[in-house]
Amino acid sequence: xxxxxAEDKQNLLRRLRRVEGQVRGIxxxxxxxxxxxxxxxxxxxxxxxxxxxxxxxxxxxTRGCVRNALVNNQGDEAIDELMDVLAQFLK
Amino acid sequence: xxxxxAEDKQNLLRRLRRVEGQVRGIxxxxxxxxxxxxxxxxxxxxxxxxxxxxxxxxxxxTRGCVRNALVNNQGDEAIDELMDVLAQFLK
Amino acid sequence: xxxxxAEDKQNLLRRLRRVEGQVRGIxxxxxxxxxxxxxxxxxxxxxxxxxxxxxxxxxxxTRGCVRNALVNNQGDEAIDELMDVLAQFLK
Amino acid sequence: xxxxxAEDKQNLLRRLRRVEGQVRGIxxxxxxxxxxxxxxxxxxxxxxxxxxxxxxxxxxxTRGCVRNALVNNQGDEAIDELMDVLAQFLK
Numbered sequence: 552x553x554x555x556x557a558e559d560k561q562n563l564l565r566r567l568r569r570v571e572g573q574v575r576g577i578x579x580x581x582x583x584x585x586x587x588x589x590x591x592x593x594x595x596x597x598x599x600x601x602x603x604x605x606x607x608x609x610x611x612x613t614r615g616c617v618r619n620a621l622v623n624n625q626g627d628e629a630i631d632e633l634m635d636v637l638a639q640f641l642k
Numbered sequence: 643x644x645x646x647x648a649e650d651k652q653n654l655l656r657r658l659r660r661v662e663g664q665v666r667g668i669x670x671x672x673x674x675x676x677x678x679x680x681x682x683x684x685x686x687x688x689x690x691x692x693x694x695x696x697x698x699x700x701x702x703x704t705r706g707c708v709r710n711a712l713v714n715n716q717g718d719e720a721i722d723e724l725m726d727v728l729a730q731f732l733k
Numbered sequence: 734x735x736x737x738x739a740e741d742k743q744n745l746l747r748r749l750r751r752v753e754g755q756v757r758g759i760x761x762x763x764x765x766x767x768x769x770x771x772x773x774x775x776x777x778x779x780x781x782x783x784x785x786x787x788x789x790x791x792x793x794x795t796r797g798c799v800r801n802a803l804v805n806n807q808g809d810e811a812i813d814e815l816m817d818v819l820a821q822f823l824k
Numbered sequence: 825x826x827x828x829x830a831e832d833k834q835n836l837l838r839r840l841r842r843v844e845g846q847v848r849g850i851x852x853x854x855x856x857x858x859x860x861x862x863x864x865x866x867x868x869x870x871x872x873x874x875x876x877x878x879x880x881x882x883x884x885x886t887r888g889c890v891r892n893a894l895v896n897n898q899g900d901e902a903i904d905e906l907m908d909v910l911a912q913f914l915k
Contacts, residue, residue, distance in 0.1 A: 574662045587703035595730040612678035639686040769885035777912040794860035821868040
């Protein structure tokens with residue numbers, strides 16, 4: 552069985568490589584003793600970028616796995632699992 | 643003038659290197675077609691780790707730069723700036 | 734057609750009445766000049782309570798409306814709509 | 825001693841009364857069996873309004889109590905307390 556994000560995989564990987572680069576950029580800022588607030592603004596940007604990856608993946612998962620489970624009458628567990636994950640993102 | 647996080651720098655860098663490794667780990671999970679929900683759980687963990695770095699840096703900044711500004715009667719701008727940053731993290 | 738939260742309605746209403754009471758309680762704290770931090774702790778509690786209502790309603794909606802839409806081959810719009818709402822909660 | 829939000833009190837109370845009205849409005853929507861997504865959009869709006877009240881109060885507290893504590897060399901505890909509260913809002 553294929554994963555829900557199969558068609559979106561390259562897009563997600565590209566975004567995550569960008570996030571990885573941003574995290575390295577923040578390390579560099581600290582090493583160069585850049586002003587705290589400038590570092591914090593970058594941290595908030597990475598956080599927002601990660602949330603977008605999360606949301607894209609939740610969408611892929613819902614369109615793929617949850618939909619399949621629902622159609623095959625196994626929707627209850629799929630939705631339980633989805634809700635657990637959403638609760639973690641809403642924390 | 644030193645930055646607010648001067649004494650905490652190695653700690654922050656260590657945490658960010660860990661976050662960077664986690665982001666690479668998530669890319670690997672996608673490449674291995676791991677189950678969406680497992681990937682999402684890791685994403686939520688990275689997000690929480692980033693928030694902790696952000697909070698630690700806000701604390702350093704407040705104890706260092708904001709305190710200095712307040713003592714030197716330049717607190718108003720420092721607090722304006724701090725609030726702008728908090729607003730970004732609360733979004 | 735019934736709403737997705739039909740069976741959960743009394744539970745949601747009870748929680749919202751409790752949130753309403755908490756919001757009134759915070760107004761009282763302000764009128765009594767209670768310490769800022771105590772007020773903030775209550776505000777954070779109300780926020781967490783609201784998030785729980787939101788999550789419960791998202792669950793009802795997914796188990797009800799989204800499931801129905803998926804089974805009736807109208808899942809695409811239902812998931813678009815769900816994602817828009819999740820994006821607002823993740824902000 | 826006055827609270828940090830003394831001058832902002834009427835503004836905060838007005839906002840909280842508005843939040844209270846919004847929470848009652850959501851109860852009414854549920855009683856009228858309004859569509860889940862419309863209810864969720866209102867919930868997200870209330871959450872954003874509460875965050876703004878929280879941020880305004882954090883600002884008042886920082887400009888008032890934290891500043892006073894810092895000037896009187898009792899800043900350490902004041903900042904510890906502030907960070908605990910921020911951590912709750914960032915959850």
